[in-house]
Amino acid sequence: MIPTSFDYKKASSVEEALGMLGDDAQILGGGHSLIPALKLRLNAPGTLVDISKIDSLKVIRDNENSITIGAGVTHAEIAASDVLAQHCPMMGQAANAIGDIQVRNRGTIGGSIAHADPAADWPAVLLATDANVIIQGKNGKRTVDIDQFFKGFFETALEEGEIITTISIPKTAFNRNSTYVKFKQPASRFALVGCAAAVEMDGGSVKSARIGLTGVSEYAYRATGVENALAGKALNADTIASAVSGVTDSVDVMSDHYASEKYRSHLAHVFVKRALMNLSYSK
Numbered sequence: 224m225i226p227t228s229f230d231y232k233k234a235s236s237v238e239e240a241l242g243m244l245g246d247d248a249q250i251l252g253g254g255h256s257l258i259p260a261l262k263l264r265l266n267a268p269g270t271l272v273d274i275s276k277i278d279s280l281k282v283i284r285d286n287e288n289s290i291t292i293g294a295g296v297t298h299a300e301i302a303a304s305d306v307l308a309q310h311c312p313m314m315g316q317a318a319n320a321i322g323d324i325q326v327r328n329r330g331t332i333g334g335s336i337a338h339a340d341p342a343a344d345w346p347a348v349l350l351a352t353d354a355n356v357i358i359q360g361k362n363g364k365r366t367v368d369i370d371q372f373f374k375g376f377f378e379t380a381l382e383e384g385e386i387i388t389t390i391s392i393p394k395t396a397f398n399r400n401s402t403y404v405k406f407k408q409p410a411s412r413f414a415l416v417g418c419a420a421a422v423e424m425d426g427g428s429v430k431s432a433r434i435g436l437t438g439v440s441e442y443a444y445r446a447t448g449v450e451n452a453l454a455g456k457a458l459n460a461d462t463i464a465s466a467v468s469g470v471t472d473s474v475d476v477m478s479d480h481y482a483s484e485k486y487r488s489h490l491a492h493v494f495v496k497r498a499l500m501n502l503s504y505s506k
């Protein structure tokens with residue numbers, strides 16, 4: 224469990240980090256996914272560029288129409304954020320459900336979505352928030368809609384030499400009425416299945432819903448069939464039961480030594496239902 228040898232560079236700004244990112248270099252955030260991968264020799268970069276001390280990446284900002292979260296903000300800092308609790312409660316719920324206290328104190332939201340583990344919590348939550356991901360490269364900045372960010376198994380829209388700087392969460396009615404529930408793998412606490420749901424109500428019926436799922440398939444996805452089935456309906460046990468029936472219809476459900484395809488699919492139904500029932504009680 225000893226990594227191959229590598230050079231180590233610590234950056235004090237995003238620009239400095241971009242300059243340090245040569246051909247064989249890799250960004251080091253909180254290290255809670257990368258260091259295990261290095262120890263298992265699944266990864267062997269020549270240089271690690273440590274971005275964990277870049278102050279500009281460690282800020283949660285309350286803006287007029289959005290909350291911006293620096294990529295270097297830790298899970299624990301998100302769990303403790305009052306502004307996120309007020310405008311998007313599922314963020315704090317998800318942060319508190321990640322790993323253990325050491326993981327939450329070191330691991331970052333930017334590192335998590337860059338890594339794109341199929342069982343990670345943030346991908347499902349950010350899909351439900353309708354977030355934007357702001358990415359910086361040597362040629363400038365670009366913004367990627369979260370719906371276009373996750374591309375496959377550990378695969379994202381990030382390109383070589385780019386750094387995620389910020390995640391922007393819109394202040395919306397659906398984010399204020401949101402929840403995250405998950406069935407944990409008991410040792411790592413990664414999600415066997417995790418569901419983030421955000422629902423805007425208009426009078427007694429659903430105006431819009433966004434539902435993100437993780438752990439089910441090779442990468443997190445939105446349950447658009449469920450979202451569409453809920454539109455215009457009351458949010459109650461009957462409408463929810465009918466809407467969730469197709470939650471895994473258009474996805475390849477994973478099967479591994481933790482959970483068979485059939486069991487995961489069952490969990491997906493149970494946890495989407497549970498998330499929506501939580502919101503039905505709170506409306």
Ligand SMILES: Cc1cc2nc3c(=O)[nH]c(=O)nc-3n(C[C@H](O)[C@H](O)[C@H](O)COP(=O)(O)OP(=O)(O)OC[C@H]3O[C@@H](n4cnc5c(N)ncnc54)[C@H](O)[C@@H]3O)c2cc1C
Nearest residue numbers: 252253254255256257322330331334337343344387412413
């Ligand atoms: C025991 C244990 C339990 C865990 N349980 C959970 C869990 O329950 N739920 C969960 O979601 N996660 C869990 N994790 C993973 C944890 O959340 C990681 O911290 C996270 O996935 C990666 O964030 P990091 O900051 O540690 O990134 P790192 O490990 O430093 O980096 C991960 C990858 O992202 C890249 N990267 C990092 N930051 C950036 C950036 N700003 N821009 C571009 N690329 C970047 C790195 O180059 C690397 O490829 C667990 C980890 C451990 C060790």
